Amino acid sequence: xxxxxxxxxxxxYKTPAETLAFFEKFRPLAGNAAHCExxxxxxxxxxxxxxEAAKGTAIRIGAQNIGWAKEGAFxxxxxxxxxxxxxxxxxxxxxxxxxxYFAESDETVLKRSQAALEIGLTPIVCVxxxxxxxxxxxxxxxxxxxxxxxIAGLTEQQFARIVIAYEPVWAIGTGKTATPEIAADAHxxxxxxxxxxxxxxxxxxxxxxxxxxxxxxNVKSLMAQPEIDGVLVGGASLDPAGFxxxxxx
Ligand code: PEP
Numbered sequence: 001x002x003x004x005x006x007x008x009x010x011x012x013y014k015t016p017a018e019t020l021a022f023f024e025k026f027r028p029l030a031g032n033a034a035h036c037e038x039x040x041x042x043x044x045x046x047x048x049x050x051x052e053a054a055k056g057t058a059i060r061i062g063a064q065n066i067g068w069a070k071e072g073a074f075x076x077x078x079x080x081x082x083x084x085x086x087x088x089x090x091x092x093x094x095x096x097x098x099x100x101y102f103a104e105s106d107e108t109v110l111k112r113s114q115a116a117l118e119i120g121l122t123p124i125v126c127v128x129x130x131x132x133x134x135x136x137x138x139x140x141x142x143x144x145x146x147x148x149x150x151i152a153g154l155t156e157q158q159f160a161r162i163v164i165a166y167e168p169v170w171a172i173g174t175g176k177t178a179t180p181e182i183a184a185d186a187h188x189x190x191x192x193x194x195x196x197x198x199x200x201x202x203x204x205x206x207x208x209x210x211x212x213x214x215x216x217x218n219v220k221s222l223m224a225q226p227e228i229d230g231v232l233v234g235g236a237s238l239d240p241a242g243f244x245x246x247x248x249x
Contacts, residue, residue, distance in 0.1 A: 002205065002207050003035075003036060004036040004037070004223065004229055004230040005036065005037045005124075005163055005207055005209055005229065005230035006033075006036045006037070006038050006231055006233070006246060006247045007038075007039040007040070007041065007062070007124060007165070007209060007230065007233065007237075008039070008041060008232075008233050008234075008238075008243055009064060009092060009095065009211075009232060009233065009237060010040070010041060010042045010043065010046075010064075010234075010237060010238060011043075011064070011097070011234055012043060013043075014042060014043070014046060015045075015046070016045065016046050016048075016049040019042055019049045019050050019053065020049055020053055022053075023050070023054060023240075025240035025241065026059075026240035026243065027053070027054075029241065029244035029248070030247040030248060031054075031056075031057035031058065032057060033058060033247050033248065034058070037058075039059075039062050039089075039090050039124070040059060040060075040062070040237065041061070041062040041063060041064050041090065041091075041092050042061070042064075044083075047061060047083065047087075047088050048086050050088075051086055051087035060088075060089045060090055061086075061087065061088045061089065061090070062088055062089065062090030062091055062092060062121075062124065063083045063088055063090070063091040063121075064091075064092045064095065065078070065091065065093070065098060065112070066078065066079070066083060066093065066112050066115055066116050066121065066123070067080070067112070067115065068108065068112050069115070070115075080115045080116055080118065081119055083119075083121060084121060088121070089122060090121060090123070090124055090163075091112070091116045091121050091122075091124070092123075092124050092126065092232075093109055093112045093113050093116065093123045093124065093126065094106075094108075094109035094112070094125055094126045094150065095126045095167070096126060096128055096167055096169045096172060097172075100169070106145070107149065107150070109146075109150040110150045110151060110154070113150075113154060113162060114153075117154070117158045117161055122161060122162065122163060124163045124164075124165050124209070124232065125150070125151055125162055125163070125164050125165065126165045126167050126211070126232070127143055127147065127150075127164065127165070127166060127167070127190070128146075128166055128169055128172075128186075128211075128212075129142040129143065129168055129169065130142075130170065134168065134170060139189075140189050143186065143190055143193070147190065147193045147194075147197075148193075151164070152193075152197050156198050156199075159198050159202060159206075160205065163207045163209060163230075164206060164207070164208045164209070165209040165211050165232040166183065166186050166187055166190060166209070166210055166211070167210075167211035167232060168182075168183075168186070168212050171211075171212025171213050172211065172212050172213070172234065174212075175213050177212055177213040177214065177215075177218050178210065178212055180221050180222050180224065180225045180228070181225075183210045183225065183227075183228060184225040184227040184228060187208045187210070187225075187227040187228060188227055190208055191203050191206065191208065191227070194206050207229040207230060208227070208228070208229050209228070209229060209231055209232045210222055210228050210230075210231055210232070211233065213235075214231045214232075214233045214236060215242075215246070216236065216242050216246055219231060219245075219246045219249040220249050223249050231246065
């Protein structure tokens with residue numbers, strides 16, 4: 001049985017004070033959810049506040065990115081040990097907004113994932129095709145390329161500790177959710193790639209989240225697909241009641 005992961009990506013929203021206000025409302029609604037793992041990824045500047053606010057609950061906190069170097073002249077980057085020192089346990093890697101606006105590549109996705117694993121953080125590694133790629137019939141080849149050039153470079157032991165998020169770029173922030181069947185098809189492709197590279201056990205165990213305009217009113221049908229092991233939620237994770245109803249689908 002794969003335990004679902006219900007993760008929130010706050011993108012570049014909320015101050016530390018707004019973070020505390022969120023947790024005041026969210027904690028009583030979803031703080032002790034036992035049917036799933038809850039992970040909230042605020043901006044770096046809110047990690048401390050979020051970890052403090054989540055103390056005594058089952059909620060885990062993650063960063064939205066992670067530097068691949070341990071330390072050094074990398075202006076603007078934040079290392080794994082710095083993230084870990086805040087008490088965070090997870091890090092998003094390769095989000096499509098990082099790929100689109102900040103030149104993230106499959107190679108850097110691999111390096112960032114390795115950095116997270118080396119320090120004991122769980123990387124949530126994002127993959128997904130753009131609209132033109134889907135319309136051009138290239139979804140499977142894009143997912144294959146992202147996998148082969150990226151996380152296929154992990155060792156079997158490392159791979160066992162990651163989470164994958166399938167996030168079709170055309171569904172992120174657009175209100176156009178993939179149908180549960182479209183999402184499940186893509187998840188099957190990814191799981192097949194995992195089986196081929198790391199074996200059946202790894203394919204059966206890997207948790208693949210769906211992300212892209214997940215809302216309280218569509219989460220149930222997505223989670224009804226056995227292939228979908230949780231969700232990565234952007235916009236709808238900013239509202240405590242809304243995200244709690246997603247967590248408690
Ligand atoms: C995301 O930021 O990962 C995301 C899926 O955004 P949204 O839910 O707003 O589409």
